[in-house]
Amino acid sequence: NAGVTQTPKFRILKIGQSMTLQCTQDMNHNYMYWYRQDPGMGLKLIYYSVGAGITDKGEVPNGYNVSRSTTEDFPLRLELAAPSQTSVYFCASSYSIVDQETQYFGPGTRLLVL
Amino acid sequence: AQSVTQPDIHITVSEGASLELRCNYSYGATPYLFWYVQSPGQGLQLLLKYFSGDTLVQGIKGFEAEFKRSQSSFNLRKPSVHWSDAAEYFCAVGVYTGTASKLTFGTGTRLQVTL
Numbered sequence: 001n002a003g004v005t006q007t008p009k010f011r012i013l014k015i016g017q018s019m020t021l022q023c024t025q026d027m028n029h030n031y032m033y034w035y036r037q038d039p040g041m042g043l044k045l046i047y048y049s050v051g052a053g054i055t056d057k058g059e060v061p062n063g064y065n066v067s068r069s070t071t072e073d074f075p076l077r078l079e080l081a082a083p084s085q086t087s088v089y090f091c092a093s094s095y096s097i098v099d100q101e102t103q104y105f106g107p108g109t110r111l112l113v114l
Numbered sequence: 115a116q117s118v119t120q121p122d123i124h125i126t127v128s129e130g131a132s133l134e135l136r137c138n139y140s141y142g143a144t145p146y147l148f149w150y151v152q153s154p155g156q157g158l159q160l161l162l163k164y165f166s167g168d169t170l171v172q173g174i175k176g177f178e179a180e181f182k183r184s185q186s187s188f189n190l191r192k193p194s195v196h197w198s199d200a201a202e203y204f205c206a207v208g209v210y211t212g213t214a215s216k217l218t219f220g221t222g223t224r225l226q227v228t229l
Contacts, residue, residue: 004157031214042118042204042219043158050214058216090157094215101208101215105150105157 002026004106006091012112013081021076021109023091031094032074033058033103034066036087043090049074081113116141116207120220127195128228135190135223137179137205146208147188148217149179153201161203164188175199200227 007022025032030051035043045058049068063085065077074093078085088110092103117140127133139145146165150158162173169181179190188205205220 040123040221042206042221043217044219045216048214048216056213092158096215102148102160102163103215103217105159107155107157 004091004093004104006089006106006109008109009107010110010112012114013078014114015081015083017081018077018079019081019111021078021089021091021111023074023076023106024072025074025091025093025104025106026072027093027095027104028071029093029095029104030071031096031101032068033092033094034064034074034076035090035092036060037090037108038087046076046089078111083113085111086113087111116145116209116218118205118207118218118220120203120205120223122223123221124224124226126226126228129197130194133190133192133195133199133225135203135205135225137188137190137220138186139188139205139207140186141207141209145181145188146210147179147181148206148208149173149177149188149190150204150206150219151175151201152204152222158204161190195225195227197227197229200225 004025033048034046047066049055091106094101094103119138149161206217
């Protein structure tokens with residue numbers, strides 16, 4: 001049971017390039033989330049998904065897109081990378097959506113846009 | 115809207131000393147509160163959570179937290195810190211929106227442990 005895995009661990013992008021951050025969970029969780037963590041800040045929610053085929057915006061969705069074709073995978077796409085997207089990105093999943101439910105986090109992807 | 119404040123950006127304690135990390139929240143309803151720990155280069159790991167009932171919550175690694183509604187606080191404590199506790203600690207409030215559970219995080223407190 002690997003939990004939540006993310007690839008790549010680190011990536012450098014040039015302005016205007018695109019890339020996809022991969023996230024996979026093997027806990028059969030219906031709910032998945034993408035957060036970004038900027039230096040000295042807490043995590044902010046980018047997008048979330050309540051099941052395959054269903055996604056919704058979080059607090060900071062601009063510049064990102066997501067898809068959820070399977071229960072296990074929740075990729076995050078950056079179409080036109082900008083320096084403001086330099087951050088650490090965390091994927092998380094949870095079994096249900098009630099307030100009490102624990103979210104399990106992946107190890108993160110560090111992205112640098114130059 | 116809900117918010118979480120962690121007033122201490124950085125704390126240094128000696129190994130074996132006691133620890134208290136502060137967390138204050140703002141939320142109109144009954145809060146669901148979490149403490150997560152992030153070791154360098156790692157993702158976030160849940161330490162403990164509070165939903166209801168006993169206001170003193172026990173977590174992993176010897177940590178505990180006390181919910182005080184009158185002070186809107188959920189401070190994290192440990193009686194004797196170990197060098198391996200050096201990490202960043204995040205307090206969060208969970209909100210159920212009707213379609214998903216969302217976490218609002220504080221800005222974190224970095225703990226340094228001196229030997």
